[in-house]
Amino acid sequence: MDRLVSMQAFTRVVDVGSFARAAESLDLPKATLTRLIQNLETHLGVKLLHRTTRRISVTTDGAAYYERCVRILADVEEAEQSLTRHNNSPRGTLCVDTVAGLAQMVLIPNLQGFFDAYPELKLELTLNGKPIDLLKEGVDVVLRVGNPLDETMVARRVGVLKLAMYASPIYLRRSGTPTNLTELAQHKAINYLSNRTGREMPWPLARGDEQGEILLPSVISTNDAEVYLGCALEGHGIARISRAMAEPYVASGRLVEVMPDWQTEELPISAMYPQNRHLSAKVRVFVNWAADLFSRHPHFGAAQQPSTRDTIRALAAAG
Template identity: 40%
Template structure:
């Protein structure tokens, strides 16, 4: 058994959450992937995956083996990249996680440029507002907003985001514009549900030089940025989102900022990655992201 190929196949199955999808990305028959995983489990003497017709999950042994395989494959990638004759062409596969609005607005439109400059780097992009565990989920780097918790992750500052309170002209015609934070009690608001807790996020303001966080009552709540934005555009209520996400609609007049004097302080945006996975390809991608995002975001 080729242990390195077996490790690579196992990691790909876990990442794809499917034998069929893993087989497609590896250009292998599904039967070959299935046989390789069965042989690997037999060799190790323990099951690595729990299989059902609809789901695929790791056993406890599988979780430990996955972490080891990812570290080993990252070390191999780093070693190959460091000694490669093509020193100006880093290569490897990178899993990236980022907020959807950042991915769609900044990263995806520049992917053709990235491919031309680094043709040997394969990117797997996850666009989601869901917080991810880089170590457990095998993600190589992620773009995050807000103050970062202390961790072993390496962080690079990209810029900062300003949060705005907005409404559509349709809403303002029907309900008027709030003149103060206290007036919000008489307005309709849309809440954004935290993907980490499942609870509505507090609304954030700055009053008399102090940051203020307050819960808001709402008839509607969503947990995805595009859907949240669409609720605001439809006039269902006031919304609070980043200036970056709202800017195109503010320019077109489809949204209007309200309570501008009570804007909360900007929050930082960063790209983070585990030091243990800092291959040449990952460092190259991080440097590229830093360069293009800093040109689009205020510092």
Template identity: 40%
Template sequence: MDRLDAMRLFTRIVELGSFTAAADDRNLPRATVTHTIKRLETRLGTQLLRRTTRRVHATQDGEAYYSHCIRLLAEMDAVEADFREATVQPRGRLRIDVPVQMARLWLIPALPAFFARYPSLELDIGTSDRFVDLLREGVDCVLRVGKLPDSGLVGRRVGTIEQLTVASATYVRKQGLPQTLADLEKGHYAVNWSSPTTHRSEPLEFMVGRKRREVSMPGHVTVSSVEAYLACCEAGLGVAQFPRYRAAEGLANGTLRQILPATPPPSLPVTVLYPPHRQMPARLRAFVDWLVEIMAKQF
């Protein structure tokens, strides 16, 4: 293995925190990975990695070497990209992560057209709403809905989604249908949502004209999973707020009722996130541009 390949392997070990994960990512035998790092440490005359029972961490020298590797490899990739012809078809494998319902409703049905345009690309699709550490998990990009924490990633807005306030038909029969926000604050319950990143329960939000108003309500349950949030609402445990596409089926079959349509929740941004690149890989650029294209048709 030449020095550049050894440097790429070392950076993947640091990012993934595992020799085994890096071996799988680079499609190499575990023994080859171990041998390569030993030779690299011998050549440099220092220990780069510290192994524990659960994870591999970079030493102080390893962190410094990692920074140099990232810079040098990015420059090398940029030089090579400058010499590639623009007409070359993007090729290779991309790991992406998309919310389950968005994948089912919009992304996957559009994939035949994507592969017709880019036959040399492959997609490894994860479906989740959780926080994904792109660098450490080896994911190229994620599609996310809603406000996003500052992560150092590059974000590209692809649209906005209308939200609704809803409750189950069973809940409305029992608690009544509120006509105003004041009604909602008297004698009603919410399915409380706890952010997976901040672990704090978040209030319901409403747009009163152009002003945003927060309403904190008591609740019997607090959840941090989108599927659990919907299930609790459908079970009659309280009022909840969803993107329209998540509530559409329940509204159509009558199991959910819309509440306070005159003061809807604020719309949610839809963003594709990916790591910063001095020279963005052609396969990632092609996918992001296509994602913006198909999402623009939905919103």
């Protein structure tokens, strides 16, 4: 058991690149974690880590040992989980990171069903939305909107975000209602800032065989969905909003869909997790639960089928 604890300590230090952060995530005193690593190096007779006051790096022997440790620890976890798999009772803490809109509209209203099915799981739900290092942040799985760009991650498509153009009656009374692309180009927009690039995001548009992309001038741009919606409701311009978020405001008359014959893009919603980690039972049941949840949602369902590459990578990670 001490050997496994030492392996876990070593892999966590490598994952997060810091003794202090590793000790915190394992709920151990830093001195205890340091002693575990030192005893492990003494037992193996090799140096696993290069340590300076500024950084930690892995030796050649340490890198090889790390890969073996990851597999061994994954096998141990799988063996433990297999004892409870017959009654679908994975246990422990599951760390999920997503964006506020998906949490509020899809996850939170249905969490009781998840806890009823998996009563021994505790959920840590964080709202970030920006690219993060899952290993360093101690996150098991993220839910993200948009095409996955990180090739080191397994991405399973679980839903789709359907967008349309909306404006408030306040804005339309003041500026008129566009009916074509030429008129649309004369309007102001509320632009969304990409979390990846920090730049304003253009709007792809299509009607039948006609396709184009437009970036309207704006008086305000933001990277926060709630602020973005608030600006649209206050009449600061035309906005591209998810149908799920806009629906109640359309029903109450506070938003009006603009140029409904023109389609804007549909963005994939993906559950993502590191491909170099064994897919644990708690991650597996959450991803399956989320996929079923989104597929039955009137605004987030009808997801495109995952690509062959994604399917192969997901199966490989699942073992």
